[in-house]
Amino acid sequence: METTNIIIKNLTKRFGQVAAVNNVTLTIEPGAFITLLGPSGCGKTTLLRCVAGLEEPDEGEILIGDKLVFSSRRGISLPAGQRNLGLVFQNYALWPHMTVYKNMTFALEIQKLAKAEMDQRVKESLAEVQMTGYAERYPREMSGGQQQRIALARMLAYRPKVFLMDEPLSNLDARLRMDMRAELKRLHHVAGATTIYVTHDQVEALTMSTQIAVMKEGVVQQMDTPDCVYHFPANLFVADFIGNPKVNLLEGVANGDGAVDLGNFKIQLAARTAPGQVVVAARPEDITIALAPEPGAVEFTAYSVLPAGADSTIVARRDQLELTVKVIGTSKIKMDDKVWLQFNPATLNLYDKTSGNLIHSKN
Amino acid sequence: MAFPAVFEQPLGMRALANARRFGRWLTSPKVILGLVMLVMMIYLILVPLYRMFETTLTYQERDIHYEPDAVVGDFTFFHWTRMLTGQIAAVMTYAPLQHSLVTSAGATFLALVIGSALAWMTIRTDMPGRNIINTLATVPYIMPSWTIAMAWTVLFKNRTSGGSPGIYEYLLGVSPPDGLAYGPLPIIISSALHYYTFFFLFVSAALMSIDSNLEEAGELMGASRWRILRKITFPLVVPALLSGFIMTFSKVMGTFGGPNVLGIPVGYYTVSTMIRSNMGLGNYADGFVLAITLILFAMSTIYINQKVVGTRKSYETIGGRGFIASRTRLRNWKFILTASVIVFQIIVAIVPLALLTWDTFMLVDGDFGLSNFTLHYWIGESNPAISNGVPGVLRNPDIYKGAWNSIQLSLYTAFFTALLGILLGYAIAKGRGTRLSKLIEQLAFIPYVIPGIAFGAVYISMFAKSVGPIPALYGTFALLVVVSVAKHIPYSARTGVSAMLQVGRELEEAGEVANANAWERFRRIIFPLTSPGFVSGFLMTFITTMRELSLIILLVTPSTQVLASMTIRYLENDDTQMANAVIIILVALVLTGNFIITRFRGGSLKKGLGM
Numbered sequence A: 001m002e003t004t005n006i007i008i009k010n011l012t013k014r015f016g017q018v019a020a021v022n023n024v025t026l027t028i029e030p031g032a033f034i035t036l037l038g039p040s041g042c043g044k045t046t047l048l049r050c051v052a053g054l055e056e057p058d059e060g061e062i063l064i065g066d067k068l069v070f071s072s073r074r075g076i077s078l079p080a081g082q083r084n085l086g087l088v089f090q091n092y093a094l095w096p097h098m099t100v101y102k103n104m105t106f107a108l109e110i111q112k113l114a115k116a117e118m119d120q121r122v123k124e125s126l127a128e129v130q131m132t133g134y135a136e137r138y139p140r141e142m143s144g145g146q147q148q149r150i151a152l153a154r155m156l157a158y159r160p161k162v163f164l165m166d167e168p169l170s171n172l173d174a175r176l177r178m179d180m181r182a183e184l185k186r187l188h189h190v191a192g193a194t195t196i197y198v199t200h201d202q203v204e205a206l207t208m209s210t211q212i213a214v215m216k217e218g219v220v221q222q223m224d225t226p227d228c229v230y231h232f233p234a235n236l237f238v239a240d241f242i243g244n245p246k247v248n249l250l251e252g253v254a255n256g257d258g259a260v261d262l263g264n265f266k267i268q269l270a271a272r273t274a275p276g277q278v279v280v281a282a283r284p285e286d287i288t289i290a291l292a293p294e295p296g297a298v299e300f301t302a303y304s305v306l307p308a309g310a311d312s313t314i315v316a317r318r319d320q321l322e323l324t325v326k327v328i329g330t331s332k333i334k335m336d337d338k339v340w341l342q343f344n345p346a347t348l349n350l351y352d353k354t355s356g357n358l359i360h361s362k363n
Numbered sequence B: 001m002a003f004p005a006v007f008e009q010p011l012g013m014r015a016l017a018n019a020r021r022f023g024r025w026l027t028s029p030k031v032i033l034g035l036v037m038l039v040m041m042i043y044l045i046l047v048p049l050y051r052m053f054e055t056t057l058t059y060q061e062r063d064i065h066y067e068p069d070a071v072v073g074d075f076t077f078f079h080w081t082r083m084l085t086g087q088i089a090a091v092m093t094y095a096p097l098q099h100s101l102v103t104s105a106g107a108t109f110l111a112l113v114i115g116s117a118l119a120w121m122t123i124r125t126d127m128p129g130r131n132i133i134n135t136l137a138t139v140p141y142i143m144p145s146w147t148i149a150m151a152w153t154v155l156f157k158n159r160t161s162g163g164s165p166g167i168y169e170y171l172l173g174v175s176p177p178d179g180l181a182y183g184p185l186p187i188i189i190s191s192a193l194h195y196y197t198f199f200f201l202f203v204s205a206a207l208m209s210i211d212s213n214l215e216e217a218g219e220l221m222g223a224s225r226w227r228i229l230r231k232i233t234f235p236l237v238v239p240a241l242l243s244g245f246i247m248t249f250s251k252v253m254g255t256f257g258g259p260n261v262l263g264i265p266v267g268y269y270t271v272s273t274m275i276r277s278n279m280g281l282g283n284y285a286d287g288f289v290l291a292i293t294l295i296l297f298a299m300s301t302i303y304i305n306q307k308v309v310g311t312r313k314s315y316e317t318i319g320g321r322g323f324i325a326s327r328t329r330l331r332n333w334k335f336i337l338t339a340s341v342i343v344f345q346i347i348v349a350i351v352p353l354a355l356l357t358w359d360t361f362m363l364v365d366g367d368f369g370l371s372n373f374t375l376h377y378w379i380g381e382s383n384p385a386i387s388n389g390v391p392g393v394l395r396n397p398d399i400y401k402g403a404w405n406s407i408q409l410s411l412y413t414a415f416f417t418a419l420l421g422i423l424l425g426y427a428i429a430k431g432r433g434t435r436l437s438k439l440i441e442q443l444a445f446i447p448y449v450i451p452g453i454a455f456g457a458v459y460i461s462m463f464a465k466s467v468g469p470i471p472a473l474y475g476t477f478a479l480l481v482v483v484s485v486a487k488h489i490p491y492s493a494r495t496g497v498s499a500m501l502q503v504g505r506e507l508e509e510a511g512e513v514a515n516a517n518a519w520e521r522f523r524r525i526i527f528p529l530t531s532p533g534f535v536s537g538f539l540m541t542f543i544t545t546m547r548e549l550s551l552i553i554l555l556v557t558p559s560t561q562v563l564a565s566m567t568i569r570y571l572e573n574d575d576t577q578m579a580n581a582v583i584i585i586l587v588a589l590v591l592t593g594n595f596i597i598t599r600f601r602g603g604s605l606k607k608g609l610g611m
Helices: A044-052 A100-110 A115-128 A144-157 A174-191 A202-208 A226-231 A236-241 B004-008 B011-027 B029-056 B061-065 B078-084 B089-124 B130-136 B147-156 B167-172 B184-209 B212-220 B225-253 B257-262 B271-280 B284-309 B333-360 B397-430 B435-449 B452-463 B477-487 B489-502 B505-513 B518-546 B563-572 B576-599
Strands: A006-015 A018-028 A033-037 A059-064 A067-071 A085-088 A162-166 A194-199 A211-216 A219-224 A248-254 A259-261 A266-268 A276-282 A287-290 A298-307 A311-318 A321-328 A338-343 A349-352 A358-360
Touching: A006 A044, A018 A044, A018 A059, A018 A219, A033 A044, A033 A202, A044 A059, A044 A085, A044 A162, A044 A194, A085 A144, A085 B505, A100 A115, A100 A144, A115 A144, A144 A174, A162 A174, A174 A202, A194 A202, A202 A226, A211 A226, A211 A236, A219 A226, A219 A236, A236 A248, A236 A276, A236 A349, A248 A321, A287 A321, A311 A338, B011 B029, B029 B284, B029 B397, B029 B435, B029 B452, B029 B477, B029 B489, B078 B089, B078 B284, B089 B130, B089 B184, B089 B225, B089 B271, B089 B284, B089 B333, B130 B333, B147 B167, B147 B184, B147 B257, B147 B333, B147 B576, B184 B225, B184 B257, B212 B225, B225 B284, B225 B435, B257 B271, B257 B563, B271 B284, B271 B452, B284 B435, B284 B452, B333 B576, B397 B435, B397 B477, B397 B489, B397 B518, B397 B563, B397 B576, B435 B489, B452 B477, B477 B489, B489 B518, B505 B518, B518 B576, B563 B576
Parallel strands: A033 A194, A033 A211, A085 A162, A162 A194
Antiparallel strands: A006 A018, A006 A059, A059 A067, A211 A219, A248 A259, A248 A276, A259 A266, A276 A349, A287 A338, A298 A311, A298 A338, A311 A321, A349 A358
16 A cells, blocks of 8 residues: 655644644654553644644644645645544544444445445455454444444545554453454554554553654654654653653752762663753663662662562652563562662663753763 | 754744644534534524614614604613603503512422422332322323313303303302412412422432432431431532523413413413513514513522532433432331322323313313213304304314414424534534633523523514515514424533534544545434434424423414414404313324324333433
């Protein structure tokens, strides 16, 4: 299938005084799977709806391939149906009074396809989502997971150049969601269509996307590969939002010779930095924890120990300071044990306390 | 945040962009429809109100009698001063106003007590036969509002108004006092027995939606049953009571049938009967002054009520969510309460019809003996000695014409109301949050608080003369349809909006993404999903229009008589048996319609009221 790029330039959409999408500029490569990730109310769904043509932005431009679908400057806004894109809704939006077949051929009838062609498309699309044989069912006769697959098949059937998905997995239970992630990723791999995917679930974003755009209050905070977003968050918001358990953010003073003073102990960095108020970010899995003193390790007390089979989370305290540490397997540490924490300079990110921006990343 | 691109833009291009944007807004289906609906609401509701107001402030032709210098069409406060401060003010305005307020308040209060008690007993107690009670409770509302008033006269009328005595006098040999036969007491009772249905339906729905857990929580904390009822249940039902109050009070204020039958013989005028008598004499401007007064009173009472109870929007009714409610066990009271309810329902639903039927079999009104039995009023040929030679109703072409008119009026009204409901629902629901949508919704609510007879009066002023392309509709059948549809606008809007809101926005958007145009989306997605709601609305409108009197009484002419207005005409000609026979036919038609509704999937009185 031919794929297409999407360019969003200086896009702004206001609801009353609030800018739900605030001057967003994004370039999406052909065949990319880009996830708009952020907490509820960050503007991710609004941005998606602007691209879809269901919401008219106030400012900016949107190009899909070489087609200018929206431009405030020229007063252009193509209706959703003429943008050649498919949308999977959060609640599937299957028409309850139509069978699966009718749901899928609705758009094909408008394109005036021949009956044989339509049958062929329905058959292929149902096979792609492993729902062969369900064509005559009504939506209410199927489970949530099956409806989800049909919603996908309905989109596939009319072969849009761009797939848009608005939290398509959020109504499924945890187990089904896992399965569908794999299916969706495979589907994208096979179809190759440029995909914009909206979610508030960081695991979905990290596992499925080629690119993640993290949003907050209508502004894209960082757009990068999942790996970069996880390991080099551009600011404290992204660092804090991505990762489970959450990143440890330690406020302190950089003394100018490559160490940060946290008050009652110091953390050594991999490189020198300018002196000033900073925040050190340390992922829970990047801190090593031991039951015996080691050179350079800092003494803490195990406040709480949370084993979860494959890994364990330990909450450690030293005076007012609380840190989360994650270790593989079941930990031998018991509550109230004395523990020694070791920071690896190569894994630490350093942020400016005032601006919240990354000033120094682990290599 | 700066947008340099915008500032660099040449002026002409920016204007073009704005023009395109405005063009898109203007041509989007919801906006086009919204604007059309707005114009329609203005034309059907605001313009008539304005015209009526204008008429009261200008000299009319007949005013030259009183003010020889007056120039017809000139601005004047003449009618207002005459009606509010003149010699006739006490008789023409203040007494009727007082009577209207007394009867409305009395009837509303009585209806509240009856309706709430019945609702509580059917929803929250273990009374046997609750389903039957539930069904029968809505029967009085289905019948014409003045049925019970007519039956009352059969029972209690005395010789004050001339004519014949009622059963009471026939059996007891004593004439019932005027206070029992006519005036406020019987008006209050007969209206309450008709309108308690609103309270019954609203309170039932509210009681059904109350989660028993709320009451059980109170019980666990040691509260007594009475305390729970007072502190938990009652406050939760208050919004429903308020809805019932608004509806009942405004209806009784504008009701014409009851006060006409029970008030006029002893000169007990309410505003609605006074409006009619002014209109009958051609005193349009004076009638309009009364109509405006009536509207203002109805609106301010509702407004005060809403303020007192609080800002919660109880106009939006509480939907029954069907919790399993714990039922109060009546124990020793079970027998006596059940018996009273049965007796009450027989008295209200069956006795009136029996009395009226009996009356139609009497050759001479007031002689209840068997020797007086006749079928003349049903099948008799014209006989100059009886009723001025009017033949029995089943031989009378006027009756057939009236019945046909009634059916036609009801069908047209139901059709256009449903259609308007779809359009209003779409325009309001799809434009949710926009000023246009809010404005349409607010305008659509206005007829709800305008009493029926005043609404009819409004339309006289509007369509007496031709305006632009619209011909003078006065005296035409079309006017009856227009006024009936317009009065139903609040219900159609409510049914329409709730039907549209049930269809998720995404369902239409999915069609949009699939490149279906507005008409295709409407035809293939929205209409099939919303039509069941409109079908039950259609049938309900059919019934309520069939038995509507107050609204059209000022607008019917001899050629556009419907059954409802014919009963009043026969009554005014002293052809009581004829009038009663017509009522029986009307009730038969309405009950048939209701039977069809209840057979029809999903149709019910509740749904018809937009609940």
